[in-house]
Each structure stands twice: as C-alpha cells, then as structure tokens.
Amino acid sequence: MQRDIDFTIGDIVENLHDPPLSSFAQQNVPRATYSNLRFLKIPSLNNNRNLISGVTCELTERGAHSGEVNYVAVSYCWSSSNSTSLDTGDDSSQPSPTVQVNQNGTVRPPKCAAEVLIRAIMFAISKNVSLIWIDQECVDQNDETDIQNHLRCNHIIYHQARFKIGLLNFELTSKRQIDCLGGIQLVHRLTDSRIYRGWGVRSILKDIQFLTRLVRAISRDRWFTRAWVFQERYSANIDMCLLLPVAGEILESFTPGFGIDLIGGDFAMVIGEVCTVAVVWRQHLSDPGLNAQLRNNTSINASLPEALNSLHDTVQFLSGPIFAGTPLNIVWDTFPSGAGRPRDINSVRNFPIQRAFEEIESCDCQVVSDRVAILSNLMGFEWRFPTTSFKSYSFALVSLLVANAYFPAVLVRTSNPRPPDLFSRSLTVMDLIVRANNLKTLSADTSALQLELSYISRALCEEVVSEDETLSVSIKDAIQHLVEGPYSDNYDNLPESFLTLEMTNVRSANIVPLSLTIGEILKGVVGVNHVDNVGLGHTHGAIVIGYGIQTNQLRAGDIFMAFDGAYRWRSGCIENSFSW
Structure with a gap:
C-alpha cells in the first residue's frame, strides 16, 4: 500500500466505481480474541518481589483466563534486543536480574527486550497483579490470522485492562x-x-x-x-x-x-x-x-x-x-x-476523524496498512477490508469512510440508475421514511429542509402510494404524516414489506471531490454534532449533483433531493471544490 496523501483522489484513480462491494466485509471486533487473551503469568508473586535471582514467567494458553481484565497491558517501543538480562547501564557489581519464558514446558528467552519485561513485571508485582499482556509474547507472531485478530481489537485490550503502562x-x-x-x-x-x-x-x-x-x-x-x-x-x-x-x-x-x-x-x-x-x-x-x-x-x-x-x-x-x-x-x-x-x-473529548487522521500521520509507522487499522480502531469502524484490496492509502481511506457512513452523501432522484456499488446504494421505502424523520431533527435553514422533505414525500407518493392499490388509506396517511408531520419514530402502522421494498428511482450517492487530497477532504467534512451549522441550501445540492454528472459519478438527468447521512460538506468546500 502506497502512502499517497500528497496526491488528489483524481491523481490516484480513474474510475471511482471500480471497488466492488465484495472487497468489504462486516468485521465485528473479535470478542473471542480479547476475552481469551494469552498472558505472561508471574509465578508466586510474594516470592518474586526481589528479582535479583531472576524470574521465569509462564505463557498461558488462550482461554485459560477467559474474561480476565485484571492484568497489566504494556505499551512500549519494539527493540531488536534479545538479551535475557537487564542492562542497567552502570558499573554496579550487583548482578542484573534475568527473565525467561516457559512456553508449554520449554523455557526460552523472551521475544521482547528483557528490560521491557522486567519493568513490566516490577510494576505488576507492585500492584499485586500476576498477569501481563505484551504483544510480542501474547500474540503469535508466526500466525497471520492471530496477528490480524489482535490488530482489530488492540484498542479494547488496552481499554479493558485494569492497568496500562507506557515504558x-x-x-x-x-x-x-x-x-x-x-x-x-x-x-x-x-x-x-x-x-x-x-x-x-x-x-x-x-x-x-x-x-x-x-x-x-x-x-x-x-x-x-x-x-x-x-x-x-x-x-x-x-x-x-x-x-x-x-x-x-x-x-x-x-x-x-x-x-x-x-x-x-x-x-x-x-x-x-x-x-x-x-x-x-x-x-x-x-x-x-x-x-x-x-x-x-x-x-x-x-x-x-x-x-x-x-x-x-x-x-x-x-x-x-x-x-x-x-x-x-x-x-x-x-x-x-x-x-x-x-x-x-x-x-471534553473532541476527536473528529480529521484529527484522528492528522495525529496518525504525525506518527511513525512503517507499515502503511497499519495506519488504516489504527484509524478503524479509533473510530470504531464496523466495516473493514483486506489490506491487499487497495494499493492506494488515500483511496482506501475514502472507501473506508464511505463504507462506514462517515462520508457525506446526497439523495438522488434518477431515471436511469446504475447497478449498486460502494459509492451508490439503493434504498428501501423504510430507509427513505427514516431519512425524512432524521431531517426533521435539524433546525438550520428550515426552508431548505422543507424543500428536501417535499421531494422525499413526492418520491414516496409517486413510487409507492399511487402504484400500490392494496395500501389502505390509513397506511397512506401514516406515510404522509411521517414524512410531512412532526418527528416520530413510531413505525408500527407501516407494513413489514416496507423494510425490503426498494425505491426504484431513489438512491443515496457519495460524490467525491476529485481535486482534493484525503486530508483536504476530511477538512471539508462537518461531523454529526455540527450539521445544523453548515448552512447548506438547494443550490449547494445542485452544485454537488452537477459535479457528479460532469465527473461521471452520476448520470445525466439525476436530480438532487436532499443531503443524506450524519455528515455534511462545508458550504465553502462545495463552492470551491465541486466546480467543473
């Protein structure tokens, strides 16, 4: 994967619709991994309070301490050192303590630096805790599946630990x-x-x-x-x-x-x-x-x-x-x-995705795909993809944002829809009704929101109510009330078929500004807590749709209905970056 954050998205890709949905998978955080961790276990805490004579820790098997959170999670810088003793750096005649690991009856040197492990052991003993989690020992470094599972829940391993130390x-x-x-x-x-x-x-x-x-x-x-x-x-x-x-x-x-x-x-x-x-x-x-x-x-x-x-x-x-x-x-x-x-x-935590990206970019990380994993963990992304799916770091992040609904979208009325892909999705009747309700929770620019609601109401009436003669008057009234009336999350009066019945000519689409880098894109996005303040109107929607048509992300004749999702473009970003 290439760290191409200086290129615009247009520099990187020719066709946004190439990535298939099959590249992504819904990956729940592997509970079986973080609930069944391996640990280094300190034997006989009281007998090892003085480590001068050395200590041999036992590497436990997965499941031996199921659900355990009373452990020390160790954060440190990896070292190439494989010494079994602590180099104190002075000329003291006092012997340095040694540390070893017992793995399935075989005693060996630790895979991490001895100094790292001894410092962690001393801390654990001071807290009367016998279990230590340290990645070089507790993750099977020869098993790619075990490594990937731990990468996906690394944040939980540290969060749930009773003690967390940075060396x-x-x-x-x-x-x-x-x-x-x-x-x-x-x-x-x-x-x-x-x-x-x-x-x-x-x-x-x-x-x-x-x-x-x-x-x-x-x-x-x-x-x-x-x-x-x-x-x-x-x-x-x-x-x-x-x-x-x-x-x-x-x-x-x-x-x-x-x-x-x-x-x-x-x-x-x-x-x-x-x-x-x-x-x-x-x-x-x-x-x-x-x-x-x-x-x-x-x-x-x-x-x-x-x-x-x-x-x-x-x-x-x-x-x-x-x-x-x-x-x-x-x-x-x-x-x-x-x-x-x-x-x-x-x-007091104010941690939008833009800041997460900037913080990660300011840090050292030789494996570029690890940056994607870290961002996914920080933001709690539900949808992930194999790191081999993309060669471009920037486009991988754009695709990841889209898949996890962190990328601004628009509702589009189209007479010639293309097959669904990562950047364009079909909607069910219930999807559209719920989106209409969500719009009502916004308070900014009431006239623009009313116009968007009227477009949604018209689409539902034309595609569902007028064509389905089996709908009772009460159901038609319920649809109209949910779309045009005050906010309500009561959908009991609607038929279950609305959960699967697709809207033929309405889609949710992500229009990517090709002239921006991934960093500039993130700066142009307003998060869920601030969408009321972006001041978007119908003219902004028309600009986005026009840009999408000109860049072949939409088709001629597509019409703007409403802004969609929990994220919005800043008005200035639309005016400056969606021109053609």
Missing part, C-alpha cells in the same frame, strides 16, 4: 526532577490549600516553570512518536501510567517520602494526574492566604497565570487525545470540585 526511555537524572514529578501527586493528594502558604508564591512559580520544562523534555521520548502508541494512549485514556527510568546514582540515594516511591528503577506518573495538574494548582492558588501573597508581589501575580496556561498546554501533549487542545477552564469544569477524578471524560 519510556527518558531518564530522570536529578533529585529535583523526581521531586518535581512527585509534586504532581502531592498537589492532588494534599487538598487543603492552606498547606501551600508555607511554600510561598515565588517557590510555587519556579516549580510550575520547571515542571513545564521537564514535561517538554519528557514529551520528546520516542514512545510518543509511534502510531500504535497513539492508539494505545487513546484506548487507555487517563488511566495510562508512564514509567520513567531513574539514573543509577539517583536510584541509590533515593528515599521514599510523602507516599511517593519508585517501582523498581522507575518513577510512575499517572496521566490523569498529569493532564489536570494545572487545574488543581489553579484551585489551590485561590486560597485567601496565597492570594494575599500574590497581591503583595505584582510581578509574580502577573506571571503565574501565564505559567499555569503554559503548563496546562504542555502537559496536554502527554495526555494525548484525551485533553489535548482543551482550554484550562473546560478541564476545570469537568471536576466536581476542581480535584479528583473527572465526572465525564467524554464531555
């Missing part, structure tokens, strides 16, 4: 760095703002500024550049825990305090605490005592808001798709009292 390589090299990150935990735990009066606002400002610089440095870790990691971060949400290794000389002198400790040689940083630290600091700074200090120091009083905003924007990168780009005041509003766990994380 970073950024090393903490000073006590100040550890104290600074430990301060994130403290400001969440020490909820009495009067405690911070003794710190002084000058010290607080310096801590906030240093934390901002430290987080920026951490965000340059290679882990953040991987496309699969992006999906894993999204799936893990605010529960992702980042593990940062601590330099050997700092590790030797580290003393736990205030409930803050290390996990093996790592400092653990929970994303939910990181992405909200500026919010919690803002609450603490509203304390009357701290306010009095700020009033007495105008320079710090002027600098603190800017420092908090800078910190907030910086930590959102670590949070990734959860709070990234969300203003501080909106994050603040998601908390019951400015501290604690968010009431509803979905209230």
